[in-house]
Amino acid sequence: MEEKGISQAVIGRLPRYFRYLGELKDEGVERISSQELSGLMGVTASQIRQDFNNFGGFGQQGYGYNVEFLYSEISRILGLDKTHHLIIIGAGNLGQALGNYMNFERRGFILKGIFDKNPALHGKKVREIAVQPMETVEQFVRENNIDIAVLTIPKSSAVEVAEVLVANGIKAIWNFAHVDLHVPEGILVENVHLSDSLMKLSYNLERYSQSKKEQG
Amino acid sequence: MEEKGISQAVIGRLPRYFRYLGELKDEGVERISSQELSGLMGVTASQIRQDFNNFGGFGQQGYGYNVEFLYSEISRILGLDKTHHLIIIGAGNLGQALGNYMNFERRGFILKGIFDKNPALHGKKVREIAVQPMETVEQFVRENNIDIAVLTIPKSSAVEVAEVLVANGIKAIWNFAHVDLHVPEGILVENVHLSDSLMKLSYNLERYSQSKKEQG
Numbered sequence: 001m002e003e004k005g006i007s008q009a010v011i012g013r014l015p016r017y018f019r020y021l022g023e024l025k026d027e028g029v030e031r032i033s034s035q036e037l038s039g040l041m042g043v044t045a046s047q048i049r050q051d052f053n054n055f056g057g058f059g060q061q062g063y064g065y066n067v068e069f070l071y072s073e074i075s076r077i078l079g080l081d082k083t084h085h086l087i088i089i090g091a092g093n094l095g096q097a098l099g100n101y102m103n104f105e106r107r108g109f110i111l112k113g114i115f116d117k118n119p120a121l122h123g124k125k126v127r128e129i130a131v132q133p134m135e136t137v138e139q140f141v142r143e144n145n146i147d148i149a150v151l152t153i154p155k156s157s158a159v160e161v162a163e164v165l166v167a168n169g170i171k172a173i174w175n176f177a178h179v180d181l182h183v184p185e186g187i188l189v190e191n192v193h194l195s196d197s198l199m200k201l202s203y204n205l206e207r208y209s210q211s212k213k214e215q216g
Numbered sequence: 217m218e219e220k221g222i223s224q225a226v227i228g229r230l231p232r233y234f235r236y237l238g239e240l241k242d243e244g245v246e247r248i249s250s251q252e253l254s255g256l257m258g259v260t261a262s263q264i265r266q267d268f269n270n271f272g273g274f275g276q277q278g279y280g281y282n283v284e285f286l287y288s289e290i291s292r293i294l295g296l297d298k299t300h301h302l303i304i305i306g307a308g309n310l311g312q313a314l315g316n317y318m319n320f321e322r323r324g325f326i327l328k329g330i331f332d333k334n335p336a337l338h339g340k341k342v343r344e345i346a347v348q349p350m351e352t353v354e355q356f357v358r359e360n361n362i363d364i365a366v367l368t369i370p371k372s373s374a375v376e377v378a379e380v381l382v383a384n385g386i387k388a389i390w391n392f393a394h395v396d397l398h399v400p401e402g403i404l405v406e407n408v409h410l411s412d413s414l415m416k417l418s419y420n421l422e423r424y425s426q427s428k429k430e431q432g
Contacts, residue, residue: 018415082418097310107415108418148417174417190413196232196235197231200227202324202325204388205388
């Protein structure tokens, strides 16, 4: 079953399915209906069926889904059965937090190197990997088959660093710098703007307190 | 102009508009058309106009938008003209990274306290604020008018901690724990699952390498 032209909205929901199915699997649940999954996840059963139909449906509706099968299929679709080599650029608190997050390794994202321009951080170990100076990153990327670069550096240097990485063969950037990166065709970027979600929270907090005032 | 029943998808896009308008403002740009903004942001001009129409349109289309006005209106809509008090639960790398991020303060999110159950971290300062033991958090929340709690703790304790915080008056949770929190009606939660976006990147990387193989 090949999946073509699937919307990024559907793809964006797959990790959440994956997360819930992983928990069900860990709890020993063998089968689950779209209705039960709907109740757990707070999305409609119809949405779940539509999403899964993009990938051939994953089995009989009447009998529910086989949790183990569904989990491993979604894992495969997400490319989590493959190994990706990643490096982190920026060994500050956020870079260290991401570097120390063991779960990424379990999903096939292998941290190979961590780089920072600050000499005070050079040699500091993040999970057995010593922070290296930025001068070494180009050669490192070329020689170590690195797929993904994680950018946890300020906005001011992110654009330039991204260009250097791409020129040396990086295929994907997981960007935490507070700037939308524009990269050549074929290079993938996933921007994580942490403060965007804080602002969304602020919006909803504001609306909620207004609606309480109006009611009260 | 009161904004009611606006979809979370529209709201989710406001911080990005806010970010781009802030940059335009810093560059001294005074007016911008929806077409120009569209080119910058990589969304259609029609999407931009539709989004803005939810809030009354923000001014004449023919003449473009006044950048300063649009920026301050979106800021107000997002509640960024108000001050919010926040605490961070979990003083690990991620908690420290968020605590050190000065930009939040500029947006009215004032860090009032940081808590951790690990005694080794107690007293450690994150931007002049000493990490406190978890035992003090309930009283602190009650006495300091705290609106928002940031959870950067493991999944295993997040659910219980969230309950305690809500019982003591927290209105909103910015959740980085790898679990979807279920809280009482009226409490706001914004879940940030960092690895979800890494999985999305992995999916797209996988599809892209497959399509190259098929072509080549």
